[in-house]
Amino acid sequence: MPTPLTPGPLAGRLFSRGDAGYEAARRATMWNARRPDRFPDVIVQARDVHDVVAAVRLARARALRIGVRSGGHSWSANHVRDGGLLLDVSRLADVTIDAAARRATAGPGVAGHDLAGRLVRRGLFFPAGHCIGVKLGGYLLQGGFGWNSRALGPACHSVVGLDVVTADGDLVHASADDHADLYWAARGAGAGFFGVVVRYHLRLYPRPAAIGFGLLSYPLDRAEEVLRWAHAIGHDVPASVELQLLMSRRGALGRPSVDVFAPVFADGQRAAWRDLRLLRDAPPRPALRIPYTPAPLSLMYRAVMHHYPQEHRYAVDNMWTRASMDALWPGLRRIADTLPSAPSHALWLNWAPPPRRAGEMAFSMEDDYYLALYAVWRDAADDATHAAWPVERMRELAPLATGCQLADENLGQRPARFVSDDHLARLDAIRAVRDPDGRFHPWMGRPTPAPDAARPAAAEAAAVRP
Ligand SMILES: Cc1cc2nc3c(=O)[nH]c(=O)nc-3n(C[C@H](O)[C@H](O)[C@H](O)COP(=O)(O)OP(=O)(O)OC[C@H]3O[C@@H](n4cnc5c(N)ncnc54)[C@H](O)[C@@H]3O)c2cc1C
Incomplete structure (x- = not known):
């Protein structure tokens, strides 16, 4: 019988199964009213990046797998799994806009329509999704098919960097120059990403006339x-x-x-x-x-x-x-x-x-x-x-x-190809280096290869090539 979790710095924001408030916290993470009967052991409602680091370290210490939720708009409620720790980062919702440099930063809990509205009022534009409420957290990881995305590319194409809490509980900035493997993986891994994005750095465009x-x-x-x-x-x-x-x-x-x-x-x-x-x-x-x-x-x-x-x-x-x-x-x-x-x-x-x-x-x-x-x-x-x-x-x-x-995606029910085969192999290789203990849940319907099986060639394959 595992010893009960002591929330420590997460007191008031951590709900173990059976706690008053647990079920309300679990249900609130899902947008689809068809909520699955899956129950994480613990739910943490992070207030800021310190909470995210504390939650990842707690998960490490207690050998819990992590599911991450920003807006909860995953149709399949991918973030809600049986067991492990469900980390809700929807409250990380700061936005900064530098109009002159055409750059913005946004927390994963920022809704795309909210960002789009703010930008349009300032003569700027970002290919945010077509629906109200979808949060950037999951939207940008999976690609992002938004307004004017045929011209501007999937929205992840306009991510110039991201701040990530890794499986080790470290906060790093990933871009083309730093932690380039994470930067490569985050733009397209979707629900199979193996870190917690706590801030995106975005390229902006002029508002179409x-x-x-x-x-x-x-x-x-x-x-x-x-x-x-x-x-x-x-x-x-x-x-x-x-x-x-x-x-x-x-x-x-x-x-x-x-x-x-x-x-x-x-x-x-x-x-x-x-x-x-x-x-x-x-x-x-x-x-x-x-x-x-x-x-x-x-x-x-x-x-x-x-x-x-x-x-x-x-x-x-x-x-x-x-x-x-x-x-x-x-x-x-x-x-x-x-x-x-x-x-x-x-x-x-x-x-x-x-x-x-x-x-x-x-x-x-x-x-x-x-x-x-x-x-x-x-x-x-x-x-x-x-x-x-x-x-x-x-x-x-x-x-x-x-x-x-x-x-x-509906991978839990019907597996299908969601990136090219060589990119999937490279994602697996990067995961094996960045998350060797399988701390983060992989895509539903596609168990990650056991870390030991993927490790030998991993470092070489994970190296980001130009
Ligand atoms: C009504 C509706 C309309 C939609 N319209 C569009 C659209 O126009 N274009 C489009 O491209 N998509 C659209 N989608 C799909 C949506 O973009 C994806 O489901 C996206 O993953 C939702 O992001 P989220 O943060 O709201 O969801 P979540 O359910 O919170 O996240 C989905 C998954 O992403 C991962 N994740 C989320 N946040 C983080 C994070 N901070 N760090 C690490 N991993 C994280 C987790 O694995 C999580 O399970 C729509 C979905 C709905 C329900």
Whole structure:
């Protein structure tokens, strides 16, 4: 029987299982109302970096594995595991903005929409995620698909450094020049990162002169026509435009639809009209057509959140693909035919990334098209009918996938490739050096190789190459 934990410097912020306040603290870490029956031994609510160091050292001393939570928006509640220590760093939420240098620092508990709002007011921009509430902690580690990310790259591309508490309990600054292995790994490892990020250092951009969107809506029974059009224009969509197709039983006009939502971030109004010209060649006679309207980011956030209500139960799965529409259509049709009630939806995104410098960061999984399925429901009694939909449909399409996005990962239920094979090997090698005792939980569904098995070549493989 282990001796009970004495909180020491963490008094008042440490909850052991059975303590009053434990269950409230555990539930509060999860955004998805479908909360798993997994129970850490201890939960620590860090107030500052000293608490983070103390918590990691406590975990070391007591041989506890660590799960880290910033915003708790992991659909699978990846941070909540059985046993070990759950470290909640959501209170580390300081922001500094240096407009002249176009740099910001932000704690992991900063919400992307909050940062984006502050920046836009100062004529600046960062590719924060599309939804209200997602925190930078997990968002930047997994890649970060945000506003104008097709032009600016996944948001982790704009991380110029980070402050990390390592598995040893040391606070280090990682960048291209210092602890370059950690810097490489943190940009793309997602929920498999083996340290606690306590601050990000970010590159900022000028606010695009024109922000807005175009919107078309078609009856759902025209989905094939609309999807074939989107697929055919694949790489021709200007980088300033995010071409998203959303199939749902309650679309923009309140009925079963496929909506074409096209946010645009352009140098001026004229450029925005020009970049959205592609909507003119969309299938004719949509039920609704907005060729372009300028819109504040706050309005775009509200429009997106319509599909992601709070206090609902979610099941999510996804894939990257470059397959032909002929190959994809039977699976897509089955998705449309079996769509659960709204706000459940299927999202198609024309991503078509530009060539990136190989090896620059752990992030390495992206492709021409992104497909994600979101089952959304309120009542636990509907779990069986809704929860299986995304994973079953994705299993059917898996032979056409090149991998999955960690943003919407469902690795615990359906393992899939989330970085390139060589990057995964390098991540494992860096982990073996940085976290030889396996202090941090790895991705769900992918146990880390035993440290001893990974160690021999680890130091060599972990060395960061230019
Ligand atoms: C409603 C909604 C909308 C979303 N929209 C987008 C979107 O537009 N674009 C996009 O790219 N993604 C989006 N996501 C996915 C989201 O970015 C990821 O789930 C992300 O991991 C959430 O970060 P978080 O800090 O809020 O979540 P958390 O659940 O706290 O973190 C997820 C995982 O990241 C790791 N982690 C978190 N913080 C730290 C830290 N400080 N140090 C070390 N490890 C840490 C942990 O392993 C943790 O389990 C959305 C998710 C939801 C629920």
